[in-house]
Every structure is written in C-alpha cells, then in structure tokens.
Amino acid sequence: MKGLVIWIKTEEGADESILDKLGREIEVRGGRVEVFHSEAIENLGMENNDRAKAVACAMLASHGVVVIASGPEHPSINPGEKLEVRIIEESDLHRTDTKDIFMRDLELAGLVPPPKYDVHPDEEKEILKKLQDLGYLEE
Amino acid sequence: MLVPPHGGRLIDRQYEGSEAEEIINQVRDGKLLTLNPREKNDLEMIGNGAMSPLEGFMSRADYEMVIDLMHLVAGPVWSLPVVFSQKDGDPDVSPGDHVGLKDIEGTIWGDMRIEDVFNADLMAEAEKTLGTIDDSHPGVMYLKLLSGKYIGGKIRSIRRREIESFQNYRLDPKETRVLFRARGWKTAVAFQTRNPIHRAHEYIQKCAMEIVDGLLLHPLIGETQQGDIPAEVRMRCYEEILKDYYPNTRVAMSVFPAAMRYAGPKEAIFHALLRKNYGCSHFIVGRDHAGVGNFYGTYDAQMIFDKFDPDELGIVPLKFEHAFFCSKCGGMATPKTCAHDSQHHVFLSGKKVRAMLKEGILPPPEFTRPEIAEILMEAARNGDN
Ligand SMILES: [Zn+2]
Numbered sequence: 001m002k003g004l005v006i007w008i009k010t011e012e013g014a015d016e017s018i019l020d021k022l023g024r025e026i027e028v029r030g031g032r033v034e035v036f037h038s039e040a041i042e043n044l045g046m047e048n049n050d051r052a053k054a055v056a057c058a059m060l061a062s063h064g065v066v067v068i069a070s071g072p073e074h075p076s077i078n079p080g081e082k083l084e085v086r087i088i089e090e091s092d093l094h095r096t097d098t099k100d101i102f103m104r105d106l107e108l109a110g111l112v113p114p115p116k117y118d119v120h121p122d123e124e125k126e127i128l129k130k131l132q133d134l135g136y137l138e139e
Numbered sequence: 140m141l142v143p144p145h146g147g148r149l150i151d152r153q154y155e156g157s158e159a160e161e162i163i164n165q166v167r168d169g170k171l172l173t174l175n176p177r178e179k180n181d182l183e184m185i186g187n188g189a190m191s192p193l194e195g196f197m198s199r200a201d202y203e204m205v206i207d208l209m210h211l212v213a214g215p216v217w218s219l220p221v222v223f224s225q226k227d228g229d230p231d232v233s234p235g236d237h238v239g240l241k242d243i244e245g246t247i248w249g250d251m252r253i254e255d256v257f258n259a260d261l262m263a264e265a266e267k268t269l270g271t272i273d274d275s276h277p278g279v280m281y282l283k284l285l286s287g288k289y290i291g292g293k294i295r296s297i298r299r300r301e302i303e304s305f306q307n308y309r310l311d312p313k314e315t316r317v318l319f320r321a322r323g324w325k326t327a328v329a330f331q332t333r334n335p336i337h338r339a340h341e342y343i344q345k346c347a348m349e350i351v352d353g354l355l356l357h358p359l360i361g362e363t364q365q366g367d368i369p370a371e372v373r374m375r376c377y378e379e380i381l382k383d384y385y386p387n388t389r390v391a392m393s394v395f396p397a398a399m400r401y402a403g404p405k406e407a408i409f410h411a412l413l414r415k416n417y418g419c420s421h422f423i424v425g426r427d428h429a430g431v432g433n434f435y436g437t438y439d440a441q442m443i444f445d446k447f448d449p450d451e452l453g454i455v456p457l458k459f460e461h462a463f464f465c466s467k468c469g470g471m472a473t474p475k476t477c478a479h480d481s482q483h484h485v486f487l488s489g490k491k492v493r494a495m496l497k498e499g500i501l502p503p504p505e506f507t508r509p510e511i512a513e514i515l516m517e518a519a520r521n522g523d524n
Contacts, residue, residue: 096158097295118141118149118418119313127317134307136318136391 001031003061003083004111007054008070010090018093019068025103026066028121029113034060036069051075058083066112084111140325141316141418142453146192146215149312149416153186155298162295166239166250170230172223172290174240174248177281177398180361181221182240182249184397184413186296187311191416196223198255198291206267209408216451218408219268219400222259223251225288232256232290240294249296256290269402271434278401278431305360305374310393315355316418318391324352328421328457329414331428333359333399334489335368335376335515337507339462341384342471343423347457351421354390356381357414361398370394372518376511384508403428403435404443408452411444415454424456461486464505493519 008018016037023035036057038048046052050071061067062082074087086106092098106112119127131137144150154162174182184190192215197205200212202220211217223240225232232238236253261282262272269278303309310318319327328347332340348354356377360370377392397413400406406429411422428440441458449455460473463486467479477484485505487495492502496519501512 095161096154100152115148118144118316123313124317127314128321131314131318131321136310137321 001064001113002111003058003064004066004106005054005057005061005083005085006066006068006106007057007074007085007087008068008090008093009072009074009087010070012072014070014090016070018090019070022093023068024122026068026112028117029115031112032065034065034067036060036067038071051077058085084109086111141319141327142415142420144188144191144312144416145412145453146211146213148191149188149316150185150191150194151188151313152194152293152295153183153188153298153311154295155300159297159299162250162297163239163247166237166247169239170232170236171239171241171247172229172232172251173226174242175224175226177361177400178223178240179242179248180396180398181223182294182296185221185294186249186298187313189312189397189413189416190221191312193217193221195251195254195293196291197221197289199257199289202257202259202289202291206264209405216408216412216447218405218412219402220264222289223291224285225256225290226286234292246299247297248299249294251290251292251294253290254292256288259287259289261285261287268405269400269434273434276401276431276434277399281400305370305394308374308392308394309396310391310417312416312418315391315393319353319418322353322388322391326351326420327353327355327418328423329355329357329417329419330423331357331359331395331410331414332373333367335373336380336511337492338464338471338505341380341508342462343425343459346459347421347423348389352389354385355414355417355419356390356392357395357417358392359397359399360394361396367399368515368518372514375514379510379514380508383510399429401429401431401434403430404439407440407456408443408447411452411454411456415452419454421455421457424458426459426461464503 019035023033026033041048041053050073053069053071054075054077057067057069058077088102107114132139185193197220202222204210204212205217205220209216209218232253233256234253238251239247240249240251241247265272265279265282269276272279274280328351330344344354358373407424414422424441426437444456460475462471462473463484465472465477465479465483467483468477485503487506495502496516
C-alpha cells in the first residue's frame, strides 16, 4: 500500500484526540497507522513547527504507513512518488457526510483498506449491550 | 464466519441523536421532497444496510440494468428497482441538489444528494419486473399512481426509535449479525412471512433448523395489501408459539420493515439478498413466494434461483412444498415425503380458515395449534382480519 499522510487542519494548540479516533478507525480496517502528535516533535528534540512535523511524517509514511498529524497549515514539501498527502479540515471530520466522502475517497484510491468487518468492533460492544437489554442475550 | 454482506460491505447510512439533528439542520430550510410509504420503508432499509450495497435511490443506469438484467452496474445481482419518484407539489430538483426527505406529515426522515433525475416508462417497468401490466395487480396499481419521473442519489436516513412500532423487535442487519455471532451461529436460515403461523410453517421452519445453527423469524411489517392479517396479530401468534414450541437459543425474531411489492420470483431474490445482509446463509422459499392472485406460477419463485450462479447470490434458497398433517404418516409431511392420498391430509385453504375463525370454529389442532387459533379467533371477532 502506498504511503499516506493525513493532515488535519486545526487551530494552533487544538485538542488532538481526533487524530487518535481516526487512527483507530484505520487500524480496525487492518491498516498500519502512526498517529503523530505534536508532542512527538518535542520528544524528538526538535522545535515544534509544521515543517519539521511534515518532514517526519513523510519519512514515516514513505514506508507504507498511514501517518496522521495535525496543524494549522501543511507546508509544501516534496512528497515523492511513494507518498500521498491528503489534507482535511477538522470540522469536516466532525461532520458525518464530509467524513464519509473523505474516507471513501481514500479507500477508492487504495490508500486505506476497505473495512474487513461487517460491524465496527467498537460498535459491536454497544450492540451486545442493547441485545441484552432487549432480552435476546443473557447478561 | 458469517456470510459477508451483499457486495462485500455492510452499508451504514443511518443516524440518530446529534448526528440526526445535524442532518435536519442542514436540510430543514431547503428543498424537501415527499416520501410515500414504500419509499419510507426503502429509505430505512438503505440506511440500515439491509439493502447493501445500495447507498441511495437508484440512478438511471442502475435502474435500467436492474429491470433488464437483474444486476447493478457495479456488478452484484439485484432484482428490483429501488427508486424515488417525483411527487406533485414537490419542488423541482436537479443533480447536485442536497434535499431533505419528509413523510406526508412533514417529518424529516433523511436527506439525498441528487445525482440523477430521469423519466421512466412505468408500464415497461411493470412488464419487466412484475411480468404484467394488469390493473388488478397491486404492484401495477402502485406504478400507475406515480409521476414517471425518478430522482436518484445517495441518502442518509434518520432513526427515530421513540415512535417506531415493535420497538423490542427492531434489529438492524448489524444487530442480527452481532447476535448470531454472540450465539455462536455460523449459519442461519431466514423465514419471511406475512401470514400467521400454522403447523405447516412450523414444520418447514423446523426442517430448516435441522441443517443450520439458527432460525431468524423475520415477519414483514412494511406496507402490505388490504386483507392481509395485520402485523400486530401475526407477531402475537409468533410470541405465543415461541414460548413453548421452539428452543429459545436457536431462534431469533425480529421485524423486517419492507413493503410488499408482490413481484413474485423477482421479489423472492430480493428478499433473499436482503436476508443475506442480515447475516443469513439460507433462506426459505415456499410455493408462490411474494405472489398475488394468479400472476405467477406455483414454482416460479423457486426456479428463478437457478438462473444465478450460487456464488453471486451468496445465500442458499431452501425450497419447500406446502406441508400438511397426514393421518397415515402420523405426522407433518409434504408431497416430497408422504406416499399417501390427499384424503389422509389435513389441509385447509387460507380462505377456508378465515371463514372458520370468523364463525368461531377452531381449526383442527393438526392444522393450527390451539393457542394460535385463539389469537386469530379473537382478532377475527374484533374485525382485525
Ligand atoms: Zn402420508
């Protein structure tokens, strides 16, 4: 699978939990994922800037991993042939319609695997609870 | 592993809570199109994945491919059109529009991003899908009331649990799939019904249960024609019989919110594919499945399955004959298993049973279990059937 950087456009210093959420979603499809938090840049001993982050993400992703990061702007770096960069507004990830379209695009481009499950593993747990409440399953 | 959904992925375009609010807010002040009862059923079943791989109402290319060749453009088998028709008084729309979908009372049930608006020859559709253009066919009558203009596009549907009928029995495909897995079922057989349960149905279900892990009782509760026994009565019959006559870990009952199309053989395929999405590996097809009047041959709905490669259907039809009690056999049987003359068979037509129940006469216990007959008789007294 070709490497992919998903860059989520957020305000400076925004909550990064959306990165983990998206990462989990790709992981349960069987994709190899690295969620690249801003903190990682500092832990690597670099100054937190979007350029450093983008370069680090590109290096990781060129090994066929989906890398998810966020920042105000994705600096233009040369991604090379082994890599794609897709940019999405954070607000679009919170809206079901625009998020679905984004994910489907990635799927059709062969950048993330299509879901292997019929029911999302996280949702499966909620459904089991509901089936117990309705009396279909013993607690 | 359960059977994979039709087309490979289980569609989930159903939203509730804050996500549903988001949809309503997006479309409320824009163009709203009106759903008729069948379209409302279809919207629900596209949204919850029962109609996977459909993601919306059909555009012209899929519509034509389906009525002519029983396949979707993308490849999978599909036997009946799932379309949305333009209504009198609704605003004009064109591709690219994002519209809300409301029922006749004005409640919003979803949205559609319009991809196609096209004219259809409805009588050609009737001929190809129903096999007739005769007015006495309810499916033809339905088509005659439509405008002839269809609107296609991807939908999202809204779940409003609080106002649904049969709340305790409404399982979506993803829910039946989780249920089957939790019970350890790898194979399951679906029984579609729009009738109350008589001994003949029980016998057929139990024959099927002998070869699979579980039974999904799936009574249809969408729109049916006048004269069919109301869904409430049918459900009461099933609740009663499940108490004493079925092992409860081997059976699941849930409602099937589809409208009847009375398309006979093509609807049998349609019903089977939808049950595959619910996780069923097998589907019971009786004589004259989804038929009406004398429009279809007795075995048409069974024979149509032979036109397809089993792999492209992905669900196995179990073809059954009418069953009856045979006094010589001393048990339930069918023409396939009983060697005796019909004078030994206890068999009553639906019409005959109805007349008996109206007059307060209990059908013989070999035909209907007394617990069920009581429920039907009470319903007949109250004018429910
Ligand atoms: Zn016999």
